[in-house]
Amino acid sequence: MITFIIPLQSREASKSWTHVKALFFRTYQSVINQTNAGFKVVVVCNESPFTQEPEFPQVKVVVDEFKIPETPEERMLDKWKKVHRALVEIAHEFTDYVMVVDADDLITNKIAEFVNQERLNPSGWLVDKGYIFDEGLNQLYTRSLLSKICGTSSIIRLHQADLPITKEEECHHFMLSHGHTKIDEYFEKLGAPMEILPFRGVIYMTGTSENHTGIEVSRLRSGRTMLKWLFKRVALTKKIREEFNLLSL
Numbered sequence: 001m002i003t004f005i006i007p008l009q010s011r012e013a014s015k016s017w018t019h020v021k022a023l024f025f026r027t028y029q030s031v032i033n034q035t036n037a038g039f040k041v042v043v044v045c046n047e048s049p050f051t052q053e054p055e056f057p058q059v060k061v062v063v064d065e066f067k068i069p070e071t072p073e074e075r076m077l078d079k080w081k082k083v084h085r086a087l088v089e090i091a092h093e094f095t096d097y098v099m100v101v102d103a104d105d106l107i108t109n110k111i112a113e114f115v116n117q118e119r120l121n122p123s124g125w126l127v128d129k130g131y132i133f134d135e136g137l138n139q140l141y142t143r144s145l146l147s148k149i150c151g152t153s154s155i156i157r158l159h160q161a162d163l164p165i166t167k168e169e170e171c172h173h174f175m176l177s178h179g180h181t182k183i184d185e186y187f188e189k190l191g192a193p194m195e196i197l198p199f200r201g202v203i204y205m206t207g208t209s210e211n212h213t214g215i216e217v218s219r220l221r222s223g224r225t226m227l228k229w230l231f232k233r234v235a236l237t238k239k240i241r242e243e244f245n246l247l248s249l
Contacts, residue, residue: 007082030245036113091163136207
């Protein structure tokens, strides 16, 4: 079974809390839209975006006190502190795999079914292929090597002995120490390389006005760069919209 972790930034760190919640709920609906019910979701936040408890029993909202970040470095640290808090929850209700989902990205509805049907993978899967969607242009682009730019890009095998039991416990879990850009290198060095997810797994959202890292296609000014992106542009079909829950805000 897989647990999806969604760390949510705080109201105080947001340009618009209303907009952040709208992005989150689109992501959340994307996650729970799985074709297989064998999954859990842990949302970690300073303040719950829900007005009432989620109707799905496999969804847990963890509200805790986290320092309000002020710099890009602190925002990234805030994300990983919330992931750490989620790992505490997972240690008590263990699942074999975990996927961190940034609260504005979208994932395919095929992940839970794929993970539950596969044999136990020693390390997990790298989400190498996906899409980029720019809210400013309303266009979709294909992308490989997604893990180099997108935090929603790996499905990682857990070992319960490595997980923190309390939130006060210092955690040296490799997810926190290596980040999404080097997680594949970590497993390579262990001699247990991650496998590649055999389908496009993520839509990396840009141009949301709440992105703190990464690129925004609509801001690219180089003609050559834009031409390269245009060659990778694909039609935004009804099938893709439904598979990833890519809805207009």
